[in-house]
Amino acid sequence: MSDIEITKYTGAAGGWGSMKGMSKVLPREGISPDLLDALRRQNKPEGVMCVSCAWGKPAKPHIAEFCENGAKATAWELTRERVTPEFFQQHSVTELESWPDHDLEQAGRLTHPMRYDRATDRYVAASWDEAFAAIGAKLKTCDPKKVVLYASGRASLETSYMYALFARMWGSQNLPDSSNMCHETTSVGLKNAIGSPVATIQMDDYEKCDAIFAFGQNVGTNSPRMLHTLRDCVKRGVEIVNFNPLRERGWERFTDPQNPVEMTTGGSTRIASQYHQLRAGGDIAAILGICKIVIEADDAALASGAPRVVDHHFVEQHTVRFEEFAAYCRKADWSDIVRESGLSREAIEAAARVYMKAERVIAVYGMGITQHRYGIDSLYMIVNLLLLRGNIGREGAGPGPVRGHSNVQGQRTVGITEKTELAPVERLKELFEFEPPTEKGWDTVDCCRKIIAGECQGFVQLGGNFLRATPEHAAMREGWAKLPIAVHIATKLNKSHLIPGEESWILPCLGRMEQDMQGSGRQAVSMEDSFSHIYGSVGKATPAADTLLSEPAIVAGIAKAVLEPNSNVPWDEWVDDYGLVRSAIENTYPDKFLNFNERLFTPGGFWKGNPASHRQWETESGKAEFNVPRALNAAGFADAEGRFRLVTLRSNDQFNTTIYGYDDRFRGISGTRMVAMMNRGDLARMGLKGGDFIALESDAEDQTDRVVEGLMVVEYDIPAGCIAGYYPELNYLIPVEHHALDSHVPAAKSVPVRIRR
Incomplete structure (x- = not known):
């Protein structure tokens, strides 16, 4: 308790606080020449790409093209601490399972392949x-x-391609x-609406826009390098x-650590000109309010002969179902919009004025x-x-989802998917002469169901901390312990490793910052950003x-131990030379990887292309599609006396389940x-005050x-009826x-809970 401090942070994002x-963090992990060199080269052409977020890497980088969280992630990987076989002799798995997440990873880098011994x-x-022999025998x-x-x-594109194959x-x-x-909600939703499952913008579109509308994204913690762009x-x-x-500080103001004047004077740049604190899940109603204003202003312009507000040329040529959506907006009642959004009509009108004035948004x-029921x-x-005013498919405009993991988007590009329609199964069949499966595989929710039901026969984990990251933890933990085999390819110890199945292995791999020497010499890997x-x-x-x-070597080792030999798949040659893997990727996806x-080290990266960016709509209708929402609030459950909406989030000292420290600055x-x-009002109503201790209990159906x-x-400054706390x-x-309907993303941003004293 004496270590806990609750204060109000008054500084800007970035600056001396960063x-x-x-x-x-850095001195604790050890400031070495390797660490300094990795930071010097980070996110630069022919350098090393950060293992943290997927924000773009500019062709003309800053002197220091890394942020606070990127530096922490780099130090975390290049730590001087080691987890050797002797470490496991000193600590039982039962003991380690009781350690906090931070302490497990703080123990250091794994050094040897490890097998769980139940007797000891x-x-x-x-x-x-x-x-490899034991894993192969069990998986068979x-x-x-x-x-x-x-x-x-x-995981890199090369590793991901091999893994999926x-x-x-x-x-x-x-x-x-x-x-x-x-972000599966993005992959499904954007694909349905505009035919492309990813952002239509590129990084230089930020140089051409004249308004930015931001929803449900914490730039200061999750993608700090984006602050320079903003x-x-x-x-x-x-x-x-x-x-x-x-209220997240990154959207309020930013002090550029590379600006001597701002650092010397304590100056900062105001980021958001308007900041609207809506209820959790209230984005549907808030945007509906803006759309209603746009459409009614357009109706008035038509009646008076003034210039139209809606881009009717674009709408008529490139979209379907506009009239259905417009009618829905006209009928929408402001009392419903205000109630479900948690915003005043005046606030929504202020946002709408910015949208209608802007040419490129x-x-x-x-x-x-993405993480809501709806x-x-x-x-x-x-x-x-965006469609109302033609803000998709032109410079300086379009949707820009900000991805988290550094290559999560790229993995999907090269075949990491449970959906047959997203995988090039016919091309794989042609190239490698085998019969790929064509039925839908298990997504995360399906996996959890099968593990809980005892129907999953094994789990291979290429990085990550799946058990800790998923919902329904108590039931998942029980099912995880019954897995016939669990294989973890990892750099550090985490909670998923410490609930052993009948057979469990930890396979330690090289980190991205480390030299990867193979038969043909030093290797390079590749990844894809949010753009x-x-x-x-x-x-x-x-x-x-x-x-x-290396990860490719481990994937190849498991593959060779499990599969019958196939002369079309040269696993050993691929491990010797990752360029051969890239050639295989090019042969599989010639339209994206020509x-x-x-082109591997093109400054600023090379663009794989996006049809919707050119107003080519690969949807069922062949056009961009307007959609009427199924609900006014994305939470997916009704308000009730004593029920709160829990928003889970990351701290400033965290990247997903990796906890760097206990300081959410x-x-x-x-x-x-x-x-x-x-x-504050909820506290008074509940008879609570800051410093009290409570329990939260699920209020699910x-x-x-x-x-x-x-x-x-x-x-905390949070809307009434909402509670925020940390993930995981x-x-x-x-x-x-x-979970989200259609996409199966756990709905972690609006969880129904009650307070238990």
Whole structure:
């Protein structure tokens, strides 16, 4: 308790606060020449690509093209600490399972292949040959259609392609990845509405827009390098309108750490010109209000003979169902819009004025849109708003989802998907002469169901921390312990490793920052950013141990141990030379990866293309589609006395399930992650005050008892009826069936909960 501090942070995002944040983590991991060199080269042409977020890498980078969280992620990977076989002799798995997430990863880099020994409750060292032979023998006894091959969003394009190919050659299409947890709503919703499942904009479109509308995205914590882009936009007069339940400092003001004047004087740049704190899930109603104003202004213009507000030439030529949507907007009642959005009519009108005045609008969004029951309807409303004035398919305008993991989008591009229609099965069949599976595989929600039901026969995890990241944790933990086999390809220890199945393996791999020497010499890997640009990356740091293998080598080792030989798939040659893997990717996707090896180190990356960016709509109708929402609030459950909407989120000292420390600087919370951030009025109504301790319990329809105890109440600027707390600690409260319709993304941004004293 003496370590916990709750204060109000008054600084801007970036600036000296960012420097202080790095100064806490970097020395603890060890400031080495390798670390300094990796930061010097980070996100630069022919450098090493950050393992943190997927924000674009400019062709002309800053002197320091990394942010606070990128520096933390780099130090975390290049730590001097090691988890050796001796470490596991000293600590049983039962003991380690009780350690906090931070402490497990803080222990350091894994160095040897490890097998769980149930008799001693410890992981014991094994050789790579032993590991591959044992894993192969066990997997051969499993039905491949009942084994999960999960991929974290950090794995390279080369590794991901090999991994997906192995799965399909074996007969499995159970290929969930980080997108299933986060942005699958984008992949499904944008594909349905405009025919392209990713952003239509590129990074230089920010240089041409004149307004930015942002929804449910915390730029200061999740993609801090984006702040430089936003600052440049503001400096040239771009208006930024932000919608988010919590006030996040990154959208308020930013001090550029590379600007000597701002650093010396404490100056900062105001980012959002309007900041609208709507209810969790209230984006549908808020955007509906803006669309209603636009359409009614257009009706008035038609009646008076004034210039039209809606771009009717675009609408008539490129869209369908406009009249249906327009009629819905006209009939919408302002009392419903205000109630469900949590915003005043005046606030929505102010946002609408900016939208109608702007010629080119970018819509930025994050998981505050995608992780709701009706998340796809929120996304459709963003698309509807953009379509009204032709803001898709032209310079400086379009949807711009901001991805989290550094290559989560790229993995989907090269075949990590459970959906047959997204995989080039016919081309794979032609190239490698095998019969790929064609049935739909398991996504994240399906995997959880099967694990809980005891129907999953094995789980191979290419990075990540699946068990800790998923909902329904208590039931998942019980099912995970019954898995016939679990294989974890990882750099560090995490919670998923410590609930052993009948057979469990940890296979340590090289990190992206480290030198990867194979038969043909030093290797490069590649990844794709949020703008569909592809970059090469070359690690130069000394590997954490000479016993490590690269991810491609590990995938190839498992594949060779499981599959019958196929002369068309040269696993060993691919490991010797990743350029051959890129040639295979090019042969599989010639429209996206033409001259892949030659273009690998193009400054700013090379663009794989996007039909919707050219107003080519690959939808069922052949046009961009307006959609009427199914609900006015994305939460998907009704208000009730005593029921709150829980928003789970990351701290400033965190990247997904990786916890760098206990200092959430922007929110003024230090020393703990077990908090419930609440509205002042709700506290008074409940007879609570800051510093009290409560439990949160699930208020889902299934009536299952899910409780998280020991949460400190923090008075916070958040809308009434909402509570915010940290992920993954509060995942316990999310039912596996509380997910986005159509996309199956866990609905972690609006979870029904009650307070238990």
